[in-house]
Amino acid sequence: DEFQLHRKPVHFTDIKMAAAPQRKINFAAGxxxxxLSVLTEAxxxxxxxxxxxxxxxxxxxxxPEFKEIITEAEARLRRLxxxxxxxxxxxxxxxxxxxxxxxxxxxxGKGENPCADYVVTGNWSQKAAAxxxxxxxxxxxxxxxxVYQSIPDQADWNLNPNADYVYYCANETVFGVEFPAVPExxxxxxxxxxxxxxxxxxxxxxxxxxxxxxxxxxIGCSGLTIVIIRDDLLDRALPICPMMLQYSxxxxxxxMYNTPxxxxxxxxxxxxGWLEDNGGVKAxxxxxxxxxxxxxxxxxxxxxxxxxxxxxxxxSRMNAPFRIKGGDDTLEALFIKSAAEKQMLQLKGHRSVGGxxxxxxxxxxVEEVEQLVTFMRTFRTAHGGL
Numbered sequence: 001d002e003f004q005l006h007r008k009p010v011h012f013t014d015i016k017m018a019a020a021p022q023r024k025i026n027f028a029a030g031x032x033x034x035x036l037s038v039l040t041e042a043x044x045x046x047x048x049x050x051x052x053x054x055x056x057x058x059x060x061x062x063x064p065e066f067k068e069i070i071t072e073a074e075a076r077l078r079r080l081x082x083x084x085x086x087x088x089x090x091x092x093x094x095x096x097x098x099x100x101x102x103x104x105x106x107x108x109g110k111g112e113n114p115c116a117d118y119v120v121t122g123n124w125s126q127k128a129a130a131x132x133x134x135x136x137x138x139x140x141x142x143x144x145x146x147v148y149q150s151i152p153d154q155a156d157w158n159l160n161p162n163a164d165y166v167y168y169c170a171n172e173t174v175f176g177v178e179f180p181a182v183p184e185x186x187x188x189x190x191x192x193x194x195x196x197x198x199x200x201x202x203x204x205x206x207x208x209x210x211x212x213x214x215x216x217x218x219i220g221c222s223g224l225t226i227v228i229i230r231d232d233l234l235d236r237a238l239p240i241c242p243m244m245l246q247y248s249x250x251x252x253x254x255x256m257y258n259t260p261x262x263x264x265x266x267x268x269x270x271x272x273g274w275l276e277d278n279g280g281v282k283a284x285x286x287x288x289x290x291x292x293x294x295x296x297x298x299x300x301x302x303x304x305x306x307x308x309x310x311x312x313x314x315x316s317r318m319n320a321p322f323r324i325k326g327g328d329d330t331l332e333a334l335f336i337k338s339a340a341e342k343q344m345l346q347l348k349g350h351r352s353v354g355g356x357x358x359x360x361x362x363x364x365x366v367e368e369v370e371q372l373v374t375f376m377r378t379f380r381t382a383h384g385g386l
Contacts, residue, residue, distance in 0.1 A: 028346035076272035090227040096214035100131040105241035122172025148175040150311035171197035178316035224264035292317040
């Protein structure tokens, strides 16, 4: 047919493009740095996926090519996290914040007194608790903290043994508060928002009823949220739960009740492969510990020039907020500007907190953190530090 259009398979090397700019060091809290090898492979696949003559964003989500992608993405994640067979892995949309609604709509009991325990240690768990309160009783397990800089000992929590679930955020990105261990909740299902530290530490998935994570930090790019849910919790949705928020809808359709975020799933497929090729979660846990130790050690050695507000036991390995001279706005602005001139970006603290924040997700290397620490020493010396 003379009117039919065809696209010849093309290769990235065949395309004339301007020279790629020098890669900078990205300490963004999310969307965050991606491995260069992932970006390189994705660039080719965006134009022509495996000789199909179509970009990976153009192929049908019902076709064999994408079926292979999503199937292998799940298999890779299961291997990385040792996910038991009695858990479903769901690829969904809406970001982690949508799960603030989906969790209570799916897990609050259908009886007369639905209730859930919430461990509020930062703004994300605070928002999740407020959303859940629309659908049932929310028990915050300790009095609301004046500032989010620590995690009260679990012995002081007021847990309800009859709660439908216990909810916590494993790592609070804004304030830099991370749980050093998984809470113990007995027979009550444990729900975790792991959006910002998933795949950075080994966890026993069998301790959880549900784990969810937005992708744009340690999994891939924005547009995708992954839910890992135990099978026995799939059919508890409240009657008012919208169909597209029901976990059973996604599970029965293999995450493809409607068109899923195909590009974001493809990127996660690549990132999971990159993680496996580089030692898996155990290797990245060791790297995360080393990066955090480098940065916090420099802060502690600064004689007060730098200060980390979060209690030592709760300091995040992923997001490290700190202040200069107790919160000198002028010096902090100069620090951010000077760091950018040294090719280190996205170090400004969250607008609600201020100061500096360095996010050190899996794709950020030890060498990049070492460069930041060297800059911190130079800056301290130049501005009156010890």
